Amino acid sequence: xxxxxxxxxxxxxxxxxxxxxxxxxxxxxxxxxxxxxxxxxxxxxxxxxxxxxxxxxxxxxxxxxxxxxxxxxxxxxxxxxxxxxxxxxxxxxxxxxxxxxxxxxxxxxxxxxxxxxxxxxxxxxxxxxxxxxxxxxxxxxxxxxxxxxxxxxxxxxxxxxxxxxxxxxxxxxxxxxxxxxxxxxxxxxxxxxxxxxxxxxxxxxxxxxxxxxxxxxxxxxxxxxxxxxxxxxxxxxxxxxxxxxxxxxxxxxxxxxxxxxxxxxxxxxxxxxxxxxxxxxxxxxxxxxxxxxx
Amino acid sequence: xxxxxxxxxxxxxxxxxxxxxxxxxxxxxxxxxxxxxxxxxxxxxxxxxxxxxxxxxxxxxxxxxxxxxxxxxxxxxxxxxxxxxxxxxxxxxxxxxxxxxxxxxxxxxxxxxxxxxxxxxxxxxxxxx
Numbered sequence: 001x002x003x004x005x006x007x008x009x010x011x012x013x014x015x016x017x018x019x020x021x022x023x024x025x026x027x028x029x030x031x032x033x034x035x036x037x038x039x040x041x042x043x044x045x046x047x048x049x050x051x052x053x054x055x056x057x058x059x060x061x062x063x064x065x066x067x068x069x070x071x072x073x074x075x076x077x078x079x080x081x082x083x084x085x086x087x088x089x090x091x092x093x094x095x096x097x098x099x100x101x102x103x104x105x106x107x108x109x110x111x112x113x114x115x116x117x118x119x120x121x122x123x124x125x126x127x128x129x130x131x132x133x134x135x136x137x138x139x140x141x142x143x144x145x146x147x148x149x150x151x152x153x154x155x156x157x158x159x160x161x162x163x164x165x166x167x168x169x170x171x172x173x174x175x176x177x178x179x180x181x182x183x184x185x186x187x188x189x190x191x192x193x194x195x196x197x198x199x200x201x202x203x204x205x206x207x208x209x210x211x212x213x214x215x216x217x218x219x220x221x222x223x224x225x226x227x228x229x230x231x232x233x234x235x236x237x238x239x240x241x242x243x244x245x246x247x248x249x250x251x252x253x254x255x256x257x258x259x260x261x262x263x264x265x266x267x268x269x270x271x272x273x274x275x276x277x278x279x280x281x282x283x284x285x286x287x288x289x290x291x292x293x294x
Numbered sequence: 295x296x297x298x299x300x301x302x303x304x305x306x307x308x309x310x311x312x313x314x315x316x317x318x319x320x321x322x323x324x325x326x327x328x329x330x331x332x333x334x335x336x337x338x339x340x341x342x343x344x345x346x347x348x349x350x351x352x353x354x355x356x357x358x359x360x361x362x363x364x365x366x367x368x369x370x371x372x373x374x375x376x377x378x379x380x381x382x383x384x385x386x387x388x389x390x391x392x393x394x395x396x397x398x399x400x401x402x403x404x405x406x407x408x409x410x411x412x413x414x415x416x417x418x419x420x421x422x423x
Binding site: 038041042044045048049051052055056146147148151209210211212213214215217219220223224227230231234 | 302303304305306307320321322325332333334335336337358359360362364365369371373374
């Protein structure tokens with residue numbers, strides 16, 4: 001039978017780990033709430049910019065912009081990968097890395113140069129281990145990405161795209177669908193397929209009013225399109241942040257539950273071991289008494 | 295008659311308030327909006343946003359973006375909002391000299407410098423007015 005003392009020691013260490021995972025779960029829950037609030041706050045800008053585009057489209061403006069056009073050139077592509085800086089979040093980074101490898105390979109088939117931009121330490125090391133070294137890395141984005149920090153990155157990519165040094169930009173990130181469902185997805189950011197004007201007919205925001213444009217509809221369009229690219233990229237970062245916290249929350253919750261199970265099993269074995277130890281000792285004493293009697 | 299004014303940045307809805315009249319920095323100069331303004335979409339520059347309400351005026355610095363006026367609702371989409379009282383002229387003077395000292399050896403750097411200087415100057419104007 002196992003040594004009761006060793007079992008007790010093991011049980012204690014499992015208890016300590018449980019305390020840690022439980023705390024991490026609580027922290028992740030708090031962070032998730034905060035990240036979620038930020039993501040919801042950001043949607044009001046997206047909604048309004050869609051309204052502006054819908055109004056532009058209604059006014060009869062031809063929605064045309066270099067950023068919207070599909071390129072025939074297949075020279076340069078870039079892939080942005082959004083992962084986390086910290087681990088212990090279940091399959092969150094693994095899913096992204098798997099998706100990245102698949103997408104990178106298919107891009108590499110179609111384009112001559114594919115630039116890999118990775119955000120998050122986990123993704124950087126994980127991809128490097130698999131033989132995909134990143135051309136550009138960012139590790140400064142934690143659970144609260146700021147628009148001011150993302151804007152320069154977006155602007156740089158825009159400049160490259162307009163100058164023709166980039167023909168396609170895709171992003172791999174964990175999309176937040178609901179609090180119980182997040183999936184690793186690939187999205188094309190450049191060229192922008194459409195600026196949320198696909199369902200303009202049913203758009204309640206695009207009212208029938210005749211808008212006056214200052215200075216002109218074209219000039220506004222010129223500004224709206226890059227802005228909606230920046231906001232799209234920003235939304236990806238926000239989504240990734242929210243999904244990361246959910247993933248961590250779920251992973252830590254199951255770790256805590258697993259620790260509970262282990263403690264229960266260990267307690268049972270420990271009690272049995274203790275009992276059999278006592279029984280053994282009693283048997284020895286009785287044996288000794290019997291021996292003395294005879 | 296009052297106008298509903300909403301200022302949103304990519305990160306959040308910064309201001310949501312009622313005002314009797316609004317003065318906006320369009321890309322080429324200031325524009326005033328009062329109740330029952332015709333529907334309008336305009337491009338914003340960097341400068342001062344003034345909201346005149348029943349209890350005095352509130353002033354903000356806003357940086358670029360768009361404005362949409364419709365049915366007595368003014369939606370302002372901008373990159374950044376700073377309340378005028380949060381702008382400090384001394385720090386801004388320092389920022390201005392920092393911006394002026396940025397390198398300008400090629401077109402790109404000159405461009406960056408010009409933009410930085412313009413931004414700080416616009417903030418200074420709001421702080422000092």
